[in-house]
Amino acid sequence: MSQSTPPPLHQGPTAKEKKYDRQLRLWAASGQAALEDAHVLLINSGPGVVGVETLKNLVLPGVGHFTILDSAVVREEDLGVNFFLQEESVGAERAAETCKYLQELNPDVEGHSISEPVEEFIARPDTLTPYSLIIVVAPVVPDVLSKISAHGTATQTPVFYVHNVGFYIHFSLQLPPAFTIVDIHPEPEALVDLRLYKPWKELLVNAKKWTWRMENMSDHQHGHIPYVFLLLHYLMEWERTHDGKPPRTYKEKTEFRELIRSGIRTSNPEGGEENFDEAIGAVLKSLNEPTLSSTVKEVFNSPECEDLTEDSPNFWLIAHAVSQFHTKHQTLPLPGAIPDMKAVSADYAFLQGLYKTKAREEADEVLHSVRALEKSLERPNPILAAEVDAFCKQAAHIRLIRGRPIPVISPNEGVAWGERAKAAVNALTDESSLILLHIAFLTFDAFYAQRAAEGKARVPGDGADVEDDERLLTGLAQDIGTNLLTQAERELDEEDADSVKTRLGNICAELTRAGGAELHNIAALGGGLVAQEVIKAITRQYVPIDNTCLFDGVRSLSSVLLL
Template identity: 45%
Template sequence: MYTHPILPENLSAIEAYAQRHKTPLVAIHSSGFYSYFQINLPGAFPIVDTHPDETATTDLRLLSPWPELTAFAAELTKDIDGLDDVEHGHLPYVVILLHYLERWKAAHDGKYPATYKEKTEFRKMVQAAARTDNPEGGEENFEEAAAAVLKTLVPPSLPSGLREVFEYKHPEPVEQRSGFWLIADAVKQFYEKHQCLPLPGKLPDMKAQSKVYIQLQNIYKAKARSDAAEILQIVQASPGGERVDPAEVDLFCKNAAFVKLINATGGEGDASISRADRLRSAAAREFANDETAALTLSPLSLLPVYLALQAAGTRAAAAAEAVNHVGSSAGHSSNSSSGGAISADEILATIAAQVPGAEKNERVVQAAGEVARAAGGELHNVAALTGGMVAQEVIKIVTKQYIPIDNTCVFDGIASRCQVLRL
């Protein structure tokens, strides 16, 4: 980790060293009210334990139930109209939805409700089935069922994050891949065979009798264990699969829909694209987006802040290098600071050399003026805030939990906001 301005060629050398030794690299630059930090990861960096919101992890498979779940629901609802009020009012909403989905299919040529209009009609069907002649004047379990229609009647699909994992081009042969990639390949085979991901097995809370809820919960858990066992079998049949921990397979299966690949195009796969080309491409994209954002009153890009800080850092590092060189030639060392005063015009000239035309952008000119005014000085509150964000990102990388930024975070202390840029 380094916190001082550094020459681009020296930075490239440090990054190359970090890539060779598979070590994450964090660069931080703070000046005045502005700061940014960059995280350079050693190649593609997968995160399995992303800690998604619990409400997003619910996967009930109501449109593709397996035989055990179908049989359980059918048994509980075979005489649904003849059940007493207690039993009727404690049917789990999963069972209620499965029962009325069968009725819907019978009246719609075997098709599930697919459009918003059809799902709305289906929801009304469920609501109409609730009993209102009881002391409560309604049934909570049927209310839960109606509320769950839109978010649970969704056909299985492949999330974009996992699709990126499946499509990643491995630079190393199969036998040299980590356990993550062996499991990912097995999950891909599972998906291609079943057209769905392994079941996480988590069942949300719902109104039901304890005995019935536990039975339903066990059905979901058993299916999750069965899917994980099938994937483990595929993994163990692969070269090097015998070294994969079954617990790692279980964790992947529970979080498959939320697996994230950071720096998917980094490392060796990004070697043909220079840092300068990436920066110019990002500038063209961000400035084009700003034209639209101005019309919609959306936040404008913080790329001008990054350009100004990066240009000032390059100038300061070059000046310090020159002073040290002169000092060495004179037979003594120099410890001059890299944060000397640099004019806005010098900053803009450096920006123009890196991103031609950017120096004419009004917001770039403003950012350059602010950075020049700061004269390389760090404000304690901005530096502390930036350091706190960096600490959080380092913890994510070390523990491989939650999703770290990809790959640059810019902070504007004047507007009090951040933006993550892929540079």
């Protein structure tokens, strides 16, 4: 069969590549593969719109599998707010109905549904094992959330916890305790390192060669010395009069720029030289100490980087090797890319070759260390050289995020703020922070947990007496606030305390008024925000939010808090 039908000619990219073209330009084939390998579990509750809208934004770009766990039955009022339900859905299982309509969005995706109360689902052993990422939509009881959170920590599975009530959105993102990123997609310029402070021998030799007797060069030659060589030439000149030290301070760099400027020829027809202008322009940008950024230091200093085991993720093995490289050479491996510059094509190609060769050598050195580590750890599967190369190219931008468990409120013990308490208190008096909304949602969960414990689970405002609920919620919220101050060992002055009280009261009133209802538009916006972070977590590209996002649709205001 395959022999008798040759592939069609000139179909260009495959249909799949064409369909996903616009996103492949953001996260490339590697990100797409990660997305297609993922299986996302949505634990849906409440009106259930934000969860479904989140899935929509994952199904469209082609997540591999999704499963909806939802025990609700579709009601008439769901139709006015949930796009993925139809008249005929009323009375049917919401998990199956929403799954069906989501599935229609993309035939490449496999959807599954489970119609079962979450308490029963979660009670079975290994029930969460198949899923690579879990999204929990409030309200759920604290016990369930704690179990899922613990599972996430133990299995390195990202967990999202989402509230969407009225005009308000909240989501917390629990990343694994060591979430590492190689490709944060920095600006292309950020990937350039000319290593001017620590030039290697060959670069220096060539710089001397290319600037030898500059004054005797023709205008054409002089105006086409690649600026990297110019910078190195003037650095050597500078160091001769500055005890062998390069310009470090802003003032010195300004003087250094003047030194370069003094070499420009103005007698030529152009009355100046572009390559010199480029050199001057690059001084502040490219003449930098080869210091490690704090994010890279954090990676090198973390225990995972030190204490390698047979099962260490590839990232840590390579990080260890790069860290060794840095200890030995006091610099990160050379990325190898150089910017465009004024030069004769052949000269530019030569310079490019110099940097590429050096980058290749250094990546090989790192690869060599990686192989040695693999051997000593007796790891059976060697890491691909391409992965090591990619790491070396982006070594200055690698990132480690320490995921923290989702803060779960227990009806009896309140919230344990721990080391987050002080920062949270500081945010209390900051009117542009949405910390109070976070507190209000914690209270919302406590309210729900209390009712659930009495066997009458409901959210505030979803009952007979809205005013009673509002009073109760506000009271609870204030207790949480007071408790936070106690944990942080702080007090507020009267004016601040009054202001916090009023603002918290207003939020609680608005939250109660919504009665747990979702507005489609806010749910859709929330679905966009959550799915954006889900994609970052799955592809391990770009930097996800760390770790709590709040949105107030009344004021079109958002906050990201580290809690």
